[in-house]
Amino acid sequence: MTRIAVAGAGAFGTALAVALSGSPPEDCRVTLWGRDRAGMARLAATRETARLPGLRLPPALTVTADPEALAADVVLLAVPAQALRGFLAEHRAHLAQAMPVACCKGIDLTTLEGPTRLMAAALPRSRPAILTGPAFAADIARGLPTALVLACADETLGTGLQRLLSTPVLRLYRTADVVGAELGGALKNVIAIACGACIGGGLGESARAALLTRGFAEMRRLAIALGAEETTLMGLSGLGDLVLTATSEGSRNYRLGLALGRGEGFDPGVTVEGAATARAALALGGRLGIAMPVTAAVAGLVEGRLTLPEALRVLLDRPLRAEI
Numbered sequence: 001m002t003r004i005a006v007a008g009a010g011a012f013g014t015a016l017a018v019a020l021s022g023s024p025p026e027d028c029r030v031t032l033w034g035r036d037r038a039g040m041a042r043l044a045a046t047r048e049t050a051r052l053p054g055l056r057l058p059p060a061l062t063v064t065a066d067p068e069a070l071a072a073d074v075v076l077l078a079v080p081a082q083a084l085r086g087f088l089a090e091h092r093a094h095l096a097q098a099m100p101v102a103c104c105k106g107i108d109l110t111t112l113e114g115p116t117r118l119m120a121a122a123l124p125r126s127r128p129a130i131l132t133g134p135a136f137a138a139d140i141a142r143g144l145p146t147a148l149v150l151a152c153a154d155e156t157l158g159t160g161l162q163r164l165l166s167t168p169v170l171r172l173y174r175t176a177d178v179v180g181a182e183l184g185g186a187l188k189n190v191i192a193i194a195c196g197a198c199i200g201g202g203l204g205e206s207a208r209a210a211l212l213t214r215g216f217a218e219m220r221r222l223a224i225a226l227g228a229e230e231t232t233l234m235g236l237s238g239l240g241d242l243v244l245t246a247t248s249e250g251s252r253n254y255r256l257g258l259a260l261g262r263g264e265g266f267d268p269g270v271t272v273e274g275a276a277t278a279r280a281a282l283a284l285g286g287r288l289g290i291a292m293p294v295t296a297a298v299a300g301l302v303e304g305r306l307t308l309p310e311a312l313r314v315l316l317d318r319p320l321r322a323e324i
């Protein structure tokens, strides 16, 4: 019997748990763990969650707030990237024997490290993996067809996880390029905020295409300098996720951008990974001497240091250059 635990009962964790328990491989049990005891008791009773309206949890899915559930064979970590370090520190003992799979997209603002480095530091005996790519939780939960990428440096473990976590409609590709997969997922959120601000500010779809493309060039530059392979960035986690997130109001990052562009407020309780990651990526770019003008504009916007017209002027006033 393989025990899969999903840690984090937000939109993505719940969607993954639902997808995996809807058609579990033989001899597999799926448990959704959340930290909020009252909330998890309510979820167990009602089988419904406000995070995914209209969804009913399948009967095969166990939900709990008991941290013992984290002592599973495979644990999918679907907590926000900025919460991952704290989560790992708090639950290190339970996770010690597990195969951890990051399911979050971001760069930790304090350490400037991605989820798999944080996992390797907290759980030194583990071989961390990451599951990422273009998919909204609501689409996965509804059983719509989606494709993600599973990255693990150990090819045997990666192949096992790919089989375990694929379903008839959730198709997993595999890569050994963990750095590329996690940076593709983290950095696309920053560019999605820029694209949302562009549309929210009435700058037009042509400007958005330019931002998306030049933002992608920036993503590739930083990721490759940090050890990623270019092909990974051209795949599902990178271009694929950027296209989804930078063009859809289903994305929270894009919606934050829309609000910034329109000069409207935005609920600070909503998980928007790109806001902190813009600052982290800018710091990494500074450390490596990599120009990141779109990321700098996003960091300036989210911190309130720049208005949209100011950010636009900075981008347009840059010296003319070759397209690389």
Ligand SMILES: NC(=O)c1ccc[n+]([C@@H]2O[C@H](COP(=O)([O-])OP(=O)(O)OC[C@H]3O[C@@H](n4cnc5c(N)ncnc54)[C@H](O)[C@@H]3O)[C@@H](O)[C@H]2O)c1
Residues within 6 Å of the ligand: 008, 009, 010, 011, 012, 013, 034, 035, 051, 078, 079, 080, 081, 083, 084, 086, 087, 103, 104, 105, 106, 135, 136, 137, 138, 270, 271, 273
């Ligand atoms: N929602 C999506 O469509 C989607 C798709 C792909 C990837 N992701 C990624 O999944 C991650 C989680 O996003 P989400 O959409 O589930 O967000 P969410 O806001 O819906 O849920 C986050 C959950 O994490 C829990 N949490 C926060 N800090 C915690 C901590 N220290 N310990 C334990 N639990 C904690 C919260 O209580 C909440 O239940 C993000 O990195 C996001 O980029 C989301």
Ligand SMILES: O=P(O)(O)OC[C@H](O)CO
Residues within 6 Å of the ligand: 105, 133, 134, 135, 136, 137, 189, 192, 241, 244, 245, 250, 251, 252, 253, 254, 271, 272, 273
């Ligand atoms: O709602 P967002 O902006 O966090 O995007 C969700 C996923 O990352 C899309 O792949």
